[in-house]
Structure formats: C-alpha cells, structure tokens
Amino acid sequence: MRVRTLAVALLAAGLALTACGKEGSPGASNPAPSQKVAADVKVEGSKTFDRMKERGKVVIGVKEDQPGLGLKDATTNKYSGFDVEIAKLVAAQLGFGEDKIEYKAIASAGREQALINGDVDYYVGTYTINAGRKEKVGFAGPYFTAGQDLLVRKDDNSITGPETLKGKKVCSVTGSTPIKNVKDKGYTEPENISEYQNYSQCVAKLAEGAVDAVTTDDAILKGYAADEPDKFKVVGKPFSVEPYGIGLPKEDKPLRDKVNDILEAAITGGDWQKLYDATLGKSGSPATKPVLERY
16 A cells, blocks of 8 residues: 555654553564574575575565564564564575574665665565556565554444444545545545544544544554554454565566465465464454465
8 A cells, every 4th residue: 555655654753662562562472483494495596595595694675663564673673573574484484594684674665676676685564566566576475465444442333444434533644545545435524534644643643532543554553453452443344455465576486486385385384373463463353364366
C-alpha cells in the first residue's frame, strides 16, 4: 500500500518505542523460535547468492519503524517483528545464521533502487507485490496477505467494518491510499476525517478518544494492537488485498525459486504460524496463511 512511503515517522511521539520490550509487546515473551542454519546450501545460477557467499554474510533490507513488523530498538540496536523473523528464516535456510546478517533500513521509496544497485540482497518490509514493481524487481511470496482494516479501542463494539463508520471519526496518514479510500467510498462524512503525518499521532488520538478508528494495512495495525492489547483491537474485516512479498533482484530467478521453496516449507510445516504468533499474533487477531504466487 502506498502509505508505507510515509512509514518513516511511525515512531514519532515515542509510542511504539516505549512499548517495546514490555509485557505483552512483540518480542517481550514467547519469543520466535531460533532458526536452524542449513549447511552446504547451493543456488545454482544465482549471482546474488554467489555475492552473499563471497562476502560471508547476507545484507537484508528492512523497515526499522513498524511495531510488530520491523522495529529497531533504540537502546540495543536489535531488530524485531514478523518481517524480521521471516528475513531471518530465509537467511538461515540459505546458510546464514544471525551473526552473518547485516540489516539495512531502507525507506519505502528507496526499495527498488537498493535492490537494483545491489545495496541489499533481498528486502522484507511490508512490500506489496504489484505489476508496476515487478517491472523493476522480482518477488518471492507472498509471505503475508494484508488488507486495509481498522484499529479501534478495545471496548468499542460499535465499529465492525467500514460500513459502520458513518458518524465516526477516522484517522490515517495525510494523502494515503487508505484515507483516500475512506473518502472515495463515503464511509464517513468529510468533517469526520483526520489526517496526520504518521500513524503514532493517529493512535494517540484514538487512545484519548479524539478519533474512533485508525485505518491502514492490518499488519501495521496489528503491531499497535500487540503493543497495547488492553487498549486497542483490530476489527478484523479487511477491505483491500495487499500481498507482501520478499523483494529480490529482478533477473535472479534461481534465488526467487529458492526463497519460494523456503517460504512454502515454513507455511506448510508450521514455522510460519510460530513466527506470526510470536509477533503480530499478540494483537489477538488471527491470520490466514498466504498462498505463494510463484511466477
């Protein structure tokens, strides 16, 4: 979803940072399982994999400001979240343990160029697969299927989907696709729409009762709900489809096929569910396992 180009400000006001590491927040308890590192991995014909082997580490592009997905701890400089766990799982199956991973935070607008330039070997960070992006880069996955949803206060049962937003105050990022969707579909009146520069501002307004709902991808909203499970919940009725993929150099089909194999094994074998439960699952919202595209 295009709103993620503005995600760099997600942690403004310190909302997510203060939640990081506390009871009930992603990574605070029930940590994701450690990944067994595969040995003697070969990916014939992959220039990207050859580059990883030559340098002795993998460089992964991630987000650093999305609670429950890709979040960098300001104190430890460690990364956590569902996207990060997926990135680690792939690295392990390619033969690289956590000590052989270099994370590189790349904003949404710079993802394609980072892959084209070889600045990162692959990218995992709420990266929606679409036709336009496929012209520039390759994708494995999806490893998660997100959709526009609503974050509301835990005790609010009046909002059950977009059709119940009439008369309700809705907040999202300025100029974002989700808030445009709310306007275009007339889900609520124009005077009830609030727009801010980042989601943390919207979530703060939701907490104080100034707005009734925050809208964007459900994966992002689940991160906030997981941070504050006693305050917030995700409605759980997505009204768009956003398949998140792992971005790869466009011409590297051997690596794309290998990563798809890794993801399929995780999805069918149970590791995917464990990683979800340890991160976004703490929001209390279940997730449907994705179906790989394999183009």
